[in-house]
Amino acid sequence: MRGVMLHAPGDVRVEEIDDPKITAPTDAIIRLSATCVCGSDLWPFRGADPVDQPMPMGHEYVGIVEEVGNEVTTVKPGQFVVGSFVASDGTCEICRSGYPSSCAHRVFMSLVGTQSERALIPHADGTLVATPGMPDTDMIPSLLAASDVLGTGWFGAVAAEAGPGKTVAVVGDGAVGLLAVLAARQLGAERIIAMSRHEPRQALAREFGATDIVTERGDNGVAKVKELTGGLGAHSVVEAVGTQESMHQAMRSTRPGGHVGFVGVNHDVTLSGEELFFSQIHLLGGPAPVRRFLPDLIQLIWDKKINPGKVFDLALPLDQAAEAYRAMDERRAVKALLTV
Amino acid sequence: MRGVMLHAPGDVRVEEIDDPKITAPTDAIIRLSATCVCGSDLWPFRGADPVDQPMPMGHEYVGIVEEVGNEVTTVKPGQFVVGSFVASDGTCEICRSGYPSSCAHRVFMSLVGTQSERALIPHADGTLVATPGMPDTDMIPSLLAASDVLGTGWFGAVAAEAGPGKTVAVVGDGAVGLLAVLAARQLGAERIIAMSRHEPRQALAREFGATDIVTERGDNGVAKVKELTGGLGAHSVVEAVGTQESMHQAMRSTRPGGHVGFVGVNHDVTLSGEELFFSQIHLLGGPAPVRRFLPDLIQLIWDKKINPGKVFDLALPLDQAAEAYRAMDERRAVKALLTV
Structure with missing residues (x-):
């Protein structure tokens, strides 16, 4: 599949990378509908965070579930889902106290990468929330925003x-x-x-x-x-x-x-x-406990009470990710959405 | 009157100082029943805070009101009172929000000094709380503790x-x-x-x-x-x-x-x-908003539900203040009370 890799500061490439595979029974694989570039993606892009080796990029995502591990119970293939930029088990004491982004078993999705055609989501039950139905295309930017910037x-x-x-x-x-x-x-x-x-x-x-x-x-x-x-x-x-x-x-x-x-x-x-x-x-x-807020945020968006997707003032296909990074780096765009 | 002055690190003296005088209509003057040495008094005593000139010491106090300015309405001469180590007007927005120690017109009592026979208390209405009656002698250490360490x-x-x-x-x-x-x-x-x-x-x-x-x-x-x-x-x-x-x-x-x-x-x-x-x-x-808690703390002490005065493991007359400082500095005492 195609995915965004950062090879060095300023050097964003869209290239063939391995397809994700279910390795734990709590994993899910989603096919991305959209992803985007975060202000925090700019830290390594600008060289403020080290880039020791080519790294997968992105941690914001919405899409359709393709496959789930055999312990996943709350989402199923075919559903449209929104997830937090931090995967969390949803069951530990820290998750239950409202701080899933500090989950004892958290996985920062920035280490996995979501600027790609598909993405592996660990702890699917504790991380993903299905929308009430299949959203209209014009609602996708707002749902994507819920994954990180809105949350x-x-x-x-x-x-x-x-x-x-x-x-x-x-x-x-x-x-x-x-x-x-x-x-x-x-x-x-x-x-x-x-x-x-x-x-x-x-x-x-x-x-x-x-x-x-x-x-x-x-x-x-x-x-x-x-x-x-x-x-x-x-x-x-x-x-x-x-x-x-x-x-x-x-x-x-x-x-x-x-x-x-x-x-x-x-x-x-x-x-x-x-x-x-x-x-x-x-x-x-700290890293926002987005998962705590997701059900309410999705409902507000679904009911058209808020339209956070307006922060996206640039939309480009995934293949043009490098331009999306440049536009945000140069403050020509507030936030760039990547269609997949 | 007699009062404690710090002339240089380690150099505590009890000497004749000026009697306090009412200068604002919101002032009160109290005759101390007891005062004490605070851990924070040890900072200048140890030279960790500078001592540029002889400074009056102490900021914890209980005693009997002797005189009040003509705008003071909540305490009157003859009453036994406990006050916060920060004088506060009690009326500003910050005081009303529960943070009197950050009052827009606060006065740190450490700048006034309370290790003395009498003390000037600015903003008497916003700072002092009268006890339900005249306390027994054995209750005085606990009421004194409420002034700072307990609060x-x-x-x-x-x-x-x-x-x-x-x-x-x-x-x-x-x-x-x-x-x-x-x-x-x-x-x-x-x-x-x-x-x-x-x-x-x-x-x-x-x-x-x-x-x-x-x-x-x-x-x-x-x-x-x-x-x-x-x-x-x-x-x-x-x-x-x-x-x-x-x-x-x-x-x-x-x-x-x-x-x-x-x-x-x-x-x-x-x-x-x-x-x-x-x-x-x-x-x-931050500096504790003691005045917020004082009414409840005084009641708990008055009802003998708590006995915070137990932290005083040394009691000396005011004239022996230097020994009280040394005992705390050398950790021979947890906290030293000075009888006046």
Whole structure:
């Protein structure tokens, strides 16, 4: 089958790779309907993560089940499924407590790769959720978004305790940040401040529910959020970038007793214990426990109450994956969908 | 009046200082019944915090109101009161949200000093709570503990979400750590692991409700907590020291999705954003919002349901403050009370 391999920073190739095979009775194999490029795929593409040998790429996926191992009971061949970017057994104590992305037996799908015609999904019962029926083509981008970016933005907003009466600030205007805005709106936030300097992204943020746009960054961005919140800072701040600057911006935009949900994969970030102590903010982050939210997110999409697929502003066939990476790297696209 | 001044690291003197005077209509002046030495008083005593000029010491206090400003309405002369180690106005949005120690107008009492015959208490209405009547002498140590160490241990346990069904680990066997054990028990925790290598402190931890004692530290301590919790780590961990090692020990002893409440004043601590991200733990710390808990804590003490005053294993007259500091510095005493 065809699949995307990264040979070196900047060197994305679509080439023949081995077909997946069921090896555990809890595995499933899906035929991809669509996959996409994630902001975190850009880390190795840009050389910020090492590329020691050719690596399969991608971890977001929707598609049709082709085959299941003999212990899989919740999905069956022919069903359309959405799954988390982290495979989880669904039965361990950590999964049951709501943190399947920290499952004792988790498999990061980025190690398996999903930018390909077919994909092996470990722990199928704990990872996949079938849709109520076969979706229309125009619903596929939104279902695909649920696999990671929507689920991640949602977790950011939940971790930041966005809700009624709250002012929520979102640091980062990539797909995750934009969908954190959508999540904060769905969770009932009163005021949502999107931090973005990019006009088309500001427009999408407003469409998703942002009430205010802050274009300033760093200390100036913090000052602006404080100005909008009576000098106190936001109740809830979602960090959706993962750099030192964005983490500082998020923490310093939060009022004492407030909550930061940080979902940008941290790279070379260090935090001062003293600052954290005296800021008296709640911190929670990490790989989003998408599977916890998937049933609800799929229903919201199925009922056309949300349209997170709007974050895809570029769609290309799988064979043109290299161009999809370049477009996102150069910020010509917010997020690129790959049709399979 | 007599008061404790620190002239240089190790140089504690009891000397004549100015009597306090009401300067704001929200001030009160109390005559101290007892005060004490805090673990955080040892930072400048040991030279870990700079001592640029002679500084008044102490921030824990109970006593009798002598005088109040003309806007003070909730306490009056003659009442016995307990107050937080952070004075707070009680009316700002941060105070009303439950974080008076981050009050927009807070005053750290350590800057005022309470190891003296009298003390000025700013924001008296937002800071002090009167007891139901004049306490017996033997209840004074427990009421004094509520002013900081009990309130701080309590906040650590609340921030760590100690409660029914939870396994709670406490890093640090000073007065705050021991009282975090007591708090976890009161909050209904199922299992409480006290990390201590010091036998008399282990005994007090058991008396306060610890079910397990772990004597190992650092990575070995983490391994032991994991061994006791099915390899997962504790649900709730209280950090009550404030060093790099103790913060790491606390974070790494916590299961994914679990909560760390850190109340040791952080000194030269840095945290890795990557580690925090992938550990997926909740973090909340800072100067304890003692005033939030004071009414309940006073009632528990008044009803003799808890006896936190047991952490005082040394009582000396104010004039012997220097010996009290030395005894705590040399770990001959857990906590020293000063009678005034």
